[in-house]
Amino acid sequence: MKTVDVDPGNTAYSILIDADSLSGFGEFVKERFGKIDGAVITDETVDRLYGGELADSLEAAGHDCGKLVVEPGEESKSPEAAKNLYRDLVHMELHRDSFILAFGGGVVGDLAGFVGSTFLRGIPVIQIPTTLLAQVDSSVGGKTAVDLPEGKNLVGTFYQPEAVFIDPVVLETLDPADVRSGLGEVLKYGLIWDEELFQKVNGNGDLFEDFNDQAELEGIISRCCEIKAEIVTEDERDRGIRQILNFGHTIGHGIEAGAGYGEMKHGEAVLWGMIGESWISARRGYLSQESLEEIVSALRGFALPPLPADLSEERLLKYVKLDKKVRRERINSVLLERIGGEAIVKEISESEVTAAWDYLTELGEG
Amino acid sequence: MKTVDVDPGNTAYSILIDADSLSGFGEFVKERFGKIDGAVITDETVDRLYGGELADSLEAAGHDCGKLVVEPGEESKSPEAAKNLYRDLVHMELHRDSFILAFGGGVVGDLAGFVGSTFLRGIPVIQIPTTLLAQVDSSVGGKTAVDLPEGKNLVGTFYQPEAVFIDPVVLETLDPADVRSGLGEVLKYGLIWDEELFQKVNGNGDLFEDFNDQAELEGIISRCCEIKAEIVTEDERDRGIRQILNFGHTIGHGIEAGAGYGEMKHGEAVLWGMIGESWISARRGYLSQESLEEIVSALRGFALPPLPADLSEERLLKYVKLDKKVRRERINSVLLERIGGEAIVKEISESEVTAAWDYLTELGEG
Numbered sequence: 001m002k003t004v005d006v007d008p009g010n011t012a013y014s015i016l017i018d019a020d021s022l023s024g025f026g027e028f029v030k031e032r033f034g035k036i037d038g039a040v041i042t043d044e045t046v047d048r049l050y051g052g053e054l055a056d057s058l059e060a061a062g063h064d065c066g067k068l069v070v071e072p073g074e075e076s077k078s079p080e081a082a083k084n085l086y087r088d089l090v091h092m093e094l095h096r097d098s099f100i101l102a103f104g105g106g107v108v109g110d111l112a113g114f115v116g117s118t119f120l121r122g123i124p125v126i127q128i129p130t131t132l133l134a135q136v137d138s139s140v141g142g143k144t145a146v147d148l149p150e151g152k153n154l155v156g157t158f159y160q161p162e163a164v165f166i167d168p169v170v171l172e173t174l175d176p177a178d179v180r181s182g183l184g185e186v187l188k189y190g191l192i193w194d195e196e197l198f199q200k201v202n203g204n205g206d207l208f209e210d211f212n213d214q215a216e217l218e219g220i221i222s223r224c225c226e227i228k229a230e231i232v233t234e235d236e237r238d239r240g241i242r243q244i245l246n247f248g249h250t251i252g253h254g255i256e257a258g259a260g261y262g263e264m265k266h267g268e269a270v271l272w273g274m275i276g277e278s279w280i281s282a283r284r285g286y287l288s289q290e291s292l293e294e295i296v297s298a299l300r301g302f303a304l305p306p307l308p309a310d311l312s313e314e315r316l317l318k319y320v321k322l323d324k325k326v327r328r329e330r331i332n333s334v335l336l337e338r339i340g341g342e343a344i345v346k347e348i349s350e351s352e353v354t355a356a357w358d359y360l361t362e363l364g365e366g
Numbered sequence: 367m368k369t370v371d372v373d374p375g376n377t378a379y380s381i382l383i384d385a386d387s388l389s390g391f392g393e394f395v396k397e398r399f400g401k402i403d404g405a406v407i408t409d410e411t412v413d414r415l416y417g418g419e420l421a422d423s424l425e426a427a428g429h430d431c432g433k434l435v436v437e438p439g440e441e442s443k444s445p446e447a448a449k450n451l452y453r454d455l456v457h458m459e460l461h462r463d464s465f466i467l468a469f470g471g472g473v474v475g476d477l478a479g480f481v482g483s484t485f486l487r488g489i490p491v492i493q494i495p496t497t498l499l500a501q502v503d504s505s506v507g508g509k510t511a512v513d514l515p516e517g518k519n520l521v522g523t524f525y526q527p528e529a530v531f532i533d534p535v536v537l538e539t540l541d542p543a544d545v546r547s548g549l550g551e552v553l554k555y556g557l558i559w560d561e562e563l564f565q566k567v568n569g570n571g572d573l574f575e576d577f578n579d580q581a582e583l584e585g586i587i588s589r590c591c592e593i594k595a596e597i598v599t600e601d602e603r604d605r606g607i608r609q610i611l612n613f614g615h616t617i618g619h620g621i622e623a624g625a626g627y628g629e630m631k632h633g634e635a636v637l638w639g640m641i642g643e644s645w646i647s648a649r650r651g652y653l654s655q656e657s658l659e660e661i662v663s664a665l666r667g668f669a670l671p672p673l674p675a676d677l678s679e680e681r682l683l684k685y686v687k688l689d690k691k692v693r694r695e696r697i698n699s700v701l702l703e704r705i706g707g708e709a710i711v712k713e714i715s716e717s718e719v720t721a722a723w724d725y726l727t728e729l730g731e732g
Contacts, residue, residue: 079448086445087516090517121509121510121511150453154452156484157487157488158487
C-alpha cells in the first residue's frame with residue numbers, strides 16, 4: 001500500500017494505491033469520512049465487472065449510495081449526459097454533503113468530476129479510477145470536463161477530489177490497447193521527469209501483461225501520481241510548468257483527432273507523438289542521437305499499434321493547428337534535452353511537424 | 367464614485383459604483399486589464415436599452431468584443447442555454463484570456479457567470495449588473511447558477527469575477543416591480559446588519575422613483591455591496607454566517623414558488639417573507655413589538671404588492687418544505703433580535719410558518 005499526498009493550495013487530499021483493495025473501499029471511506037450517502041457514477045463495462053464488489057463493500061460498511069450508469073465511451077462526456085445526471089441526483093435526494101463516487105476510466109472521471117463540481121455548486125467527489133491511464137493521469141490534478149461538438153474538454157472546472165482510491169488489480173481486465181494507452185503516460189512521466197522510472201518500466205513489460213507483481217505495480221503507479229502531483233501543485237491553474245505534461249500531445253493529438261476519435265486510443269497516439277517530438281528534439285540538437293534511439297526502441301517495444309492507414313500529412317497538420325487555434329496558442333511542443341528531465345516548451349514550425357510525421361511513417365513501415 | 371474591495375481568499379477584486387458611467391466602461395477596462403477581447407452576454411431588453419452605449423464604449427477604447435443575446439427571463443438560465451453559449455464562444459474563437467462581460471440582471475449574471483466559470487475551465491468574467499437586485503446582491507459573492515426542471519440554482523459554481531461595474535443610473539428604466547424587488551434586498555441588509563442603512567432607505571422612498579440624487583444612490587448601493595462583501599468574505603462557501611443573507615427567504619421562497627415562478631418578483635416575495643419572519647421573531651420574544659411595527663410599517667410603505675390571491679396555506683407550506691427537502695435541511699429561518707443586527711439562524715416549526723401566513727394574509731387584507 002502506498003499513499004501520495006497532494007496539496008494544491010487550500011484543498012489537500014490523499015491518493016491511496018493499494019493492490020486488491022476494492023473490497024475494502026467502504027471501510028476506507030468510513031475511516032476517513034464516516035458513513036456517507038451519495039451516488040456511484042460508473043459505466044456499463046466497469047459496472048458489469050466490478051459494480052457488485054463496490055456495492056457490497058459500500059453496503060457492508062453502512063454507506064447509503066445509489067448508482068448511475070452511463071454508456072461507455074467519449075459520447076457520454078457531453079453536457080446532455082451531465083444534465084441527466086444532475087436530474088437523477090435530485091431525484092436521489094443528494095444534498096450538499098453527499099458524495100459522488102466516480103468509478104471508471106477517464107470519461108467517467110471527467111464527467112462525474114464535472115457533475116460533482118457543479119451540482120449544488122460543488123459536493124464532495126472521490127475518484128476510483130479503473131484504467132491505467134486514469135490511475136496515473138486523469139485522477140490527479142483536479143481537471144474535470146465535458147466535450148462540445150466543437151472539441152474535447154472545452155467545458156470543465158478545476159476541482160480537487162476528497163480522495164483518490166486506486167486498486168491496480170482491476171487493470172487485469174483491461175484491453176491490451178488500454179494498457180498500452182496508460183503505459184504511454186507512464187513512459188511520459190519517465191521521459192520528462194524521472195529516468196529511473198523510465199528504465200524500470202522499459203525493462204519490465206511483462207508486469208503489465210500478467211499483473212502479478214503487486215508491489216512493483218503499486219510502486220510505478222504511485223511514482224506517476226507523485227510526479228503529477230508535484231507538477232500540478234506548482235501550477236494548479238495550468239499556466240506554467242504543467243505544460244510539460246503535454247509531452248507527445250501536440251503531434252499525438254493531431255494523430256488521434258486526424259484518425260477520428262475512437263480509431264486510436266489517446267495514449268497510443270501519445271506514444272507516437274512522443275517519438276515524433278523526441279525526434280524534433282534530437283533534430284534541433286537538444287537531445288542526443290543515442291537517447292533518441294533509446295526512446296524509439298523502448299516505445300516500439302510496447303507493441304506500438306500501426307499509424308492510422310489513411311491519415312495524410314495535410315490532415316494531420318490541420319488537426320494539430322485546429323486544436324491550437326481553438327485555444328489561440330501557437331504550435332507549442334514539449335521538447336527534451338535528456339531522458340528524465342529538462343523538458344522545455346518551445347514553438348515548433350509546421351515543417352517540423354511534417355518532417356516528424358515523415359519520420360514516423362517510415363518507422364511505421366519499417 | 368465609490369469602490370468596494372472584496373477579498374474572499376486568493377481572488378481579490380473591486381466593485382466600482384459610479385453613476386452615469388456606462389459610457390466610460392471601455393476605458394475602465396483598459397486601465398485595469400489593457401485591451402481585451404471577449405463576449406458581452408446580455409438579454410434582449412438590456413441590449414435594446416443600453417447595448418449600443420456599451421458597444422460604443424468598448425469599441426472606442428479599442429476592445430474586440432462580440433455579443434450574445436439571450437431571451438429575458440428565468441427560462442434562459444438553463445443547461446441548454448449554457449451549451450448554446452459555449453458553442454457560440456468557440457465559434458467566436460474566445461480563448462483562455464478572453465473576457466465574458468455579463469451585462470444584465472440576475473439571470474444574465476448567473477448564467478454568464480456559470481458559462482464563464484466553466485468555458486475552457488474558467489475564463490475572466492466582469493459583471494455589469496443592470497437591476498437593483500443584481501447590483502446589491504447577485505453580483506457580489508461569486509455564486510453562479512443555472513436551473514433544472516426540478517428547481518432553481520441547483521447547478522452552479524463559486525467563481526469570483528475580475529471586477530464588478532455598477533452604474534446606478536441604468537436603474538431609471540426598471541419596472542417599478544423590479545425596483546421594489548431590489549429594495550427588498552436593500553432593506554434586508556439594513557435589517558440584518560445596519561440600522562442606519564435601514565432608516566436612510568426607509569425615509570427616502572423617492573430616491574428610487576426619480577433617481578436624481580446620484581451620490582445618495584451610490585452610497586446606498588455601495589453600502590449594500592460592502593455588507594454583502596463582508597459577510598461572504600467570512601464564508602465564501604456558504605456554510606455559516608452567509609446564511610443570514612437568507613432573511614425573509616424561507617417564507618419568501620414559499621410565496622414565490624407557491625404562486626408559480628414569474629407571478630411575483632423574487633424581492634417582492636422576500637419583502638413579505640421578511641415581515642413574516644420578523645413576526646415570528648417577535649412572537650418568540652426575540653424582537654420587540656415596537657421594532658416589529660416599525661418593520662411592518664416601513665416595508666408596507668414601499669408599495670408592497672398584494673399576496674398571490676389563490677395561494678393556500680397548504681400550498682405555501684408544501685413549497686417551503688420542498689426547497690428545504692431538496693437541500694436536505696430542516697426548516698431554518700433567520701430571526702431578528704433587533705433592527706440592524708443580531709440575526710440568528712433557528713429552526714422554525716410548520717405551525718409557526720402557517721401562523722405567520724395568517725398574519726400576512728390579514729395584513730394583506732387590511
